[in-house]
Amino acid sequence: MPELPLTLYRAAWVLPVCAEPIRNGAVLVGTDGRIAAVGPAAAILPPDGCRVEELGEAAILPGLVNVHAHPELAMFRGALEDLCFRDWILRLVGAKRAALTEADFHAAARWTMVEALRSGITTLAATESSGASAGALSEAGLRGVVYQEVFGPDPAQRDGAMAGLRANVECLRAWECGRVRIGVSPHAPYTVSDALFAAAAEYALAEGLPMAVHAAESAIEHQLVQGGRATLRRGCARAASTRPRAAGRRWRCWTGWGCCARGRC
Numbered sequence: 001m002p003e004l005p006l007t008l009y010r011a012a013w014v015l016p017v018c019a020e021p022i023r024n025g026a027v028l029v030g031t032d033g034r035i036a037a038v039g040p041a042a043a044i045l046p047p048d049g050c051r052v053e054e055l056g057e058a059a060i061l062p063g064l065v066n067v068h069a070h071p072e073l074a075m076f077r078g079a080l081e082d083l084c085f086r087d088w089i090l091r092l093v094g095a096k097r098a099a100l101t102e103a104d105f106h107a108a109a110r111w112t113m114v115e116a117l118r119s120g121i122t123t124l125a126a127t128e129s130s131g132a133s134a135g136a137l138s139e140a141g142l143r144g145v146v147y148q149e150v151f152g153p154d155p156a157q158r159d160g161a162m163a164g165l166r167a168n169v170e171c172l173r174a175w176e177c178g179r180v181r182i183g184v185s186p187h188a189p190y191t192v193s194d195a196l197f198a199a200a201a202e203y204a205l206a207e208g209l210p211m212a213v214h215a216a217e218s219a220i221e222h223q224l225v226q227g228g229r230a231t232l233r234r235g236c237a238r239a240a241s242t243r244p245r246a247a248g249r250r251w252r253c254w255t256g257w258g259c260c261a262r263g264r265c
């Protein structure tokens with residue numbers, strides 16, 4: 001990391017979070033980019049050669065954390081509003097398959113990182129099938145985890161899905177560093193069989209990878225998970241039975257989110 005100018009930031013409020021808010025506070029940032037001192041402005045005088053930034057009526061606080069985001073899908077903002085969950089997810093999947101390329105996912109992920117930084121988010125967990133956020137997080141200087149999704153509601157799809165997951169994770173691990181981690185996401189209870197869930201969990205444990213799952217985000221998912229019944233289920237079953245399946249990495253899951261079929265490695 002290149003050496004930065006020693007800088008003292010002063011603001012009406014400093015919120016350390018681990019301690020009480022400080023009225024008229026200051027934060028001294030060293031040439032290594034790390035916080036050297038935090039406290040009342042009156043108690044932290046600028047050392048010789050220190051730059052001073054007066055931020056006025058502002059609050060200085062640690063970066064915000066977004067624990068669940070889909071940066072690769074940023075281009076859908078405003079396009080899928082006011083739909084029930086089943087229509088929303090099927091339209092989302094249809095549009096992804098019909099119109100989007102790897103380049104679109106990468107552009108969307110990079111744009112999301114810009115928006116995140118503008119919003120004060122410095123740590124972000126991305127759950128996605130393209131893996132586009134790994135490079136985007138790294139480039140933007142953000143911290144985060146990219147959970148590689150895996151799909152497969154039919155137990156017979158387990159081995160093909162796991163082969164795809166392993167291949168994709170291997171590729172993404174090239175981006176791992178002190179700020180960026182790679183994880184695993186068995187997508188959801190209605191898109192992943194018990195067998196695939198177990199295999200993905202075993203793999204994550206063996207590799208020391210964090211895991212994330214979509215569980216009951218909407219009312220209809222809650223109904224499905226709790227009671228095993230919802231219109232979503234009929235939709236899934238129909239979709240699963242009408243999609244062609246093939247062996248190995250060319251297999252496509254019903255969602256068409258292509259975790260195993262995109263052949264990016």
Ligand SMILES: [Zn+2]
Pocket residue numbers: 068069070127214
């Ligand atoms: Zn989600």
